[in-house]
Amino acid sequence: xxxxxxxxxxxxxxxxxxxxARALAHDLRAAGPAVREVVPAARTVLLDGIEDPAAVRRLLxxxxxxxxxxxxxxxxxAVIYDGPDLAAVAEQLGWSVRELVARHTTATFVAEFSGxxxxxxxxxxxxxxxxxxxxxxxxxxxxxxxxxxxxCGVYPTASPGGWRVIGRTRAELWDVERExxxxxxxxxxxxxxxxxx
Amino acid sequence: xxxxxxxxxxxxxxxxxxxxxxGWAHLGVPRAGALxxxxxxxxxxxxxxxLGDAVLEATLGGVEVTVQVAASVAVTGARCxxxxxxxxxxxxxxxxxPAGARVALGRATEGVRSYLAVAGGIxxxxxxxxxxxxxxxxxxxxxxxxxxxLPLGAPRxxxxxxVPARRARPDGVRVTPGPRADWFGPDALASxxxxxxxxxxxxxxxxxxxxxxxxxxxxxxxxxxxxxxxxSVQVPPDGRPVVFLHDHPVTGGYxxxxxxxxxxxxxxxxLRPGERxxxxxx
Numbered sequence: 187x188x189x190x191x192x193x194x195x196x197x198x199x200x201x202x203x204x205x206x207a208r209a210l211a212h213d214l215r216a217a218g219p220a221v222r223e224v225v226p227a228a229r230t231v232l233l234d235g236i237e238d239p240a241a242v243r244r245l246l247x248x249x250x251x252x253x254x255x256x257x258x259x260x261x262x263x264a265v266i267y268d269g270p271d272l273a274a275v276a277e278q279l280g281w282s283v284r285e286l287v288a289r290h291t292t293a294t295f296v297a298e299f300s301g302x303x304x305x306x307x308x309x310x311x312x313x314x315x316x317x318x319x320x321x322x323x324x325x326x327x328x329x330x331x332x333x334x335x336x337x338c339g340v341y342p343t344a345s346p347g348g349w350r351v352i353g354r355t356r357a358e359l360w361d362v363e364r365e366x367x368x369x370x371x372x373x374x375x376x377x378x379x380x381x382x383x
Numbered sequence: 384x385x386x387x388x389x390x391x392x393x394x395x396x397x398x399x400x401x402x403x404x405x406g407w408a409h410l411g412v413p414r415a416g417a418l419x420x421x422x423x424x425x426x427x428x429x430x431x432x433x434l435g436d437a438v439l440e441a442t443l444g445g446v447e448v449t450v451q452v453a454a455s456v457a458v459t460g461a462r463c464x465x466x467x468x469x470x471x472x473x474x475x476x477x478x479x480x481p482a483g484a485r486v487a488l489g490r491a492t493e494g495v496r497s498y499l500a501v502a503g504g505i506x507x508x509x510x511x512x513x514x515x516x517x518x519x520x521x522x523x524x525x526x527x528x529x530x531x532x533l534p535l536g537a538p539r540x541x542x543x544x545x546v547p548a549r550r551a552r553p554d555g556v557r558v559t560p561g562p563r564a565d566w567f568g569p570d571a572l573a574s575x576x577x578x579x580x581x582x583x584x585x586x587x588x589x590x591x592x593x594x595x596x597x598x599x600x601x602x603x604x605x606x607x608x609x610x611x612x613x614x615s616v617q618v619p620p621d622g623r624p625v626v627f628l629h630d631h632p633v634t635g636g637y638x639x640x641x642x643x644x645x646x647x648x649x650x651x652x653x654l655r656p657g658e659r660x661x662x663x664x665x
Contacts, residue, residue: 192561194642194644222405222406223405225408234610302634303520
């Protein structure tokens, strides 16, 4: 673990991987000292608005990831597999389209962190690296289910994007009236199921 | 009589802002809030509001509204002419206006963001605990446009609160080393502080974009996206720094060399394109 400064009231904690980052973020929220923001990412946790920096540093020095993972619950996302990159991704991986869909619907994903946009989560669990588009699309439709590197993601709103789109969902990824507002909050396990168009 | 304010015209970006949205960064929600927080606080104090009450933030071109109830109003931040029913009134002072009054903020004569506070506060519905509009992710009330009717709260106090002595604007903004200062070598902070950076027109509520000599990296390669704090001085591959302001994205993939003290961000909020910014070692 490495601790780096991030402003007078913040710290950036560097860890080995996203699983550790998520574990630390969870433990800090559950039982830690007052910290206004705890933001896990691919390999780090940002702490901001720290009231007692000395207490936080003591906690970090004593922290180790627990052997059992915290259960963030499971969400099922219904997907119509007709994305513009579906066939190309299947071919690139040497699979039929049916095989690609089968693998996507049998994998268990975990939302590791957000940050790109409200409701967008980086999901781990896809084992095969998928390269991004050489030229990002100016517009990816809301609800697009996409792959990039070993990440899977669902776009909550339309935005530019370079991820490979394999399907779409009508699920509401972000709803400010809902608790929590993000459907795929960090720590949530995600399963995709196929539905007809 | 309904307590409302009606927007007649907007001269630039006008948004509702309060102190911002806290505790949601882990879901990708920017903090938002008034870019010049001390100016917004002053406006609220002058009309007897709570510091957390929402105000209108007008950018450069001013705004014109009508107020449907008699109320105390105040304009702070970027200096501008203020007229009530066509008559000039004081900038930076509480002004009592009658029901139906037309309140017009002219174009800023210096600075960028002016704040209009009305007694009772702008009472749009709070979203995730705040009435602020974030222009990046679109959380919060819609950007203010002509014709919009905004509810006002009931006045809280009959008089202005005591106003603290105004702090002179510093020459520059103080910085502390950022989490990735080591990407730029041991003299990086000194290099950052040695330049009078020029503010670029592409600057907005998301960030202040600066022009000047490129800051060289000693470390190459990609940085995995990581959380960033308000005031982060992020340096993309072209070597020209961006100061993250209130609508900044929660995570970023470019290294952060330094972080501007939050108290000095008001300086950034009021710099026009072409003006200069200096960083001072903190």
